Amino acid sequence: MYRNKRVLVVWYTDPRYIPPFVLSNRQIIVGPKISPDQPQEPFDGFTPYGRYDLFAALESLRLPVEFDAIVVWSDAHGANQPINLEAFSCPKILCIGDTHHLDTPLKKMIDYQNDAKFDFILSSHNRHHLHWFMEAGFSNVAWLPGIKVRNLGRPFSDNRKAEVCFFGSAGKVHPRRTHLLRELSQRKAVPFAAMIGRREHAADQYSTSAVSLNCSLNGDLNLRVFEILAAGGCLLTDRLSPQSGLDLLMKEGKEFVGYDSVEECIEQARFLLAHPQSALAIARAGNDAFTAHMLPEHRAQQLFEWVFEGRLDSLFRVDDVHQSLSPDDATLADRVAIYEQLQELHRVTQAASVLFMGDVPDIHVLDALDLRQLTIVVDEDDNSKAKAKPDAIRERCTRMSSSQLSETSWHCVVASRDGTVPKFIRYKKLIRSGAGGPGGQPGHHFRA
Numbered sequence: 001m002y003r004n005k006r007v008l009v010v011w012y013t014d015p016r017y018i019p020p021f022v023l024s025n026r027q028i029i030v031g032p033k034i035s036p037d038q039p040q041e042p043f044d045g046f047t048p049y050g051r052y053d054l055f056a057a058l059e060s061l062r063l064p065v066e067f068d069a070i071v072v073w074s075d076a077h078g079a080n081q082p083i084n085l086e087a088f089s090c091p092k093i094l095c096i097g098d099t100h101h102l103d104t105p106l107k108k109m110i111d112y113q114n115d116a117k118f119d120f121i122l123s124s125h126n127r128h129h130l131h132w133f134m135e136a137g138f139s140n141v142a143w144l145p146g147i148k149v150r151n152l153g154r155p156f157s158d159n160r161k162a163e164v165c166f167f168g169s170a171g172k173v174h175p176r177r178t179h180l181l182r183e184l185s186q187r188k189a190v191p192f193a194a195m196i197g198r199r200e201h202a203a204d205q206y207s208t209s210a211v212s213l214n215c216s217l218n219g220d221l222n223l224r225v226f227e228i229l230a231a232g233g234c235l236l237t238d239r240l241s242p243q244s245g246l247d248l249l250m251k252e253g254k255e256f257v258g259y260d261s262v263e264e265c266i267e268q269a270r271f272l273l274a275h276p277q278s279a280l281a282i283a284r285a286g287n288d289a290f291t292a293h294m295l296p297e298h299r300a301q302q303l304f305e306w307v308f309e310g311r312l313d314s315l316f317r318v319d320d321v322h323q324s325l326s327p328d329d330a331t332l333a334d335r336v337a338i339y340e341q342l343q344e345l346h347r348v349t350q351a352a353s354v355l356f357m358g359d360v361p362d363i364h365v366l367d368a369l370d371l372r373q374l375t376i377v378v379d380e381d382d383n384s385k386a387k388a389k390p391d392a393i394r395e396r397c398t399r400m401s402s403s404q405l406s407e408t409s410w411h412c413v414v415a416s417r418d419g420t421v422p423k424f425i426r427y428k429k430l431i432r433s434g435a436g437g438p439g440g441q442p443g444h445h446f447r448a
Contacts, residue, residue: 076105206233
């Protein structure tokens with residue numbers, strides 16, 4: 001129905017790294033030239049790098065300016081931030097990229113939306129971040145997981161190598177993943193092969209290995225999840241927060257296998273290697289789920305049903321949003337500033353611990369609950385105040401008295417702007433709420 005819509009895709013990166021999605025048979029693709037040796041194909045033309053007038057860029061390229069929809073993928077790198085979108089009469093859709101890392105990614109993307117004024121906002125990888133955009137006042141917000149995956153399906157094979165394979169990058173951007181891969185390699189607890197290369201080679205490997213390993217960068221529902229399922233691999237992946245949506249797409253133990261630690265990853269891998277029929281059953285169920293519900297053409301159809309007809313399945317809506325508990329709790333800018341610092345701690349630190357002092361508004365604790373690997377402790381001696389806290393905090397967080405706090409060292413302490421942190425509390429980083437940033441320094445200020 002929508003395959004013949006005139007669609008402009010404004011892409012954000014080198015297609016050799018991540019190729020643009022295919023939304024229509026009549027789409028035009030433009031975007032900045034990211035790498036000096038980047039081939040033009042499949043782009044129809046290169047736009048300027050950074051902020052640029054999209055209408056003027058198309059005219060200079062002698063490309064059409066009349067479309068049924070414009071779809072822009074952008075992230076906090078800032079390489080692709082087209083503006084002057086009001087020059088186009090069609091719906092404009094912003095696909096939000098990597099808000100789970102980079103420098104102040106949420107602030108930058110909210111500021112960009114404030115300037116560009118898209119009609120629709122979607123995220124593929126970070127469902128748990130969409131509430132920030134909703135709370136910033138943007139109403140047309142959706143989660144469309146796996147929309148940019150390339151379906152490199154392979155014939156399902158029962159003949160598989162008894163090994164755990166990993167295909168992809170590691171390094172300083174991926175400290176959690178680097179740690180996991182190093183441990184698997186050094187411990188030699190299971191037959192393990194880590195490789196890099198083209199997506200086609202990865203699909204071959206997933207389809208012929210007993211177990212295909214994934215590890216998110218920072219709690220994101222990444223492309224590898226869908227690539228492994230598409231190729232018929234048995235997906236072994238780190239568990240994500242409930243807010244991420246992974247468990248809304250698939251059932252653990254049926255269509256994928258999860259882990260929280262290196263030790264559990266090894267334990268799960270050993271079980272799958274020792275029970276190849278179980279691994280095959282999970283691989284087949286995952287592949288069936290992908291084929292039935294997660295194909296990229298499904299997502300393209302769902303995107304345009306939302307944009308042109310206002311129809312969006314409840315699965316793709318984000319209803320589990322916690323609003324500020326009262327108007328005086330904290331500004332959105334202050335909340336984002338604190339969350340982004342905690343998110344970065346979550347990315348770079350194994351088993352990070354955070355202590356929220358008792359006078360910090362509960363909304364800051366609620367914001368941090370989607371950082372699954374954080375150990376979150378609330379300083380609260382008063383039983384009545386502790387019982388009055390939201391259920392989500394009491395269920396997820398540990399409560400400690402002052403006497404217990406003195407026996408622990410913290411990666412981070414969050415305190416109020418004027419609150420006192422007792423001298424017996426040991427910590428590496430201090431963040432103050434109500435100050436806009438760490439240590440009372442100026443922090444985020446969203447433009448109106």
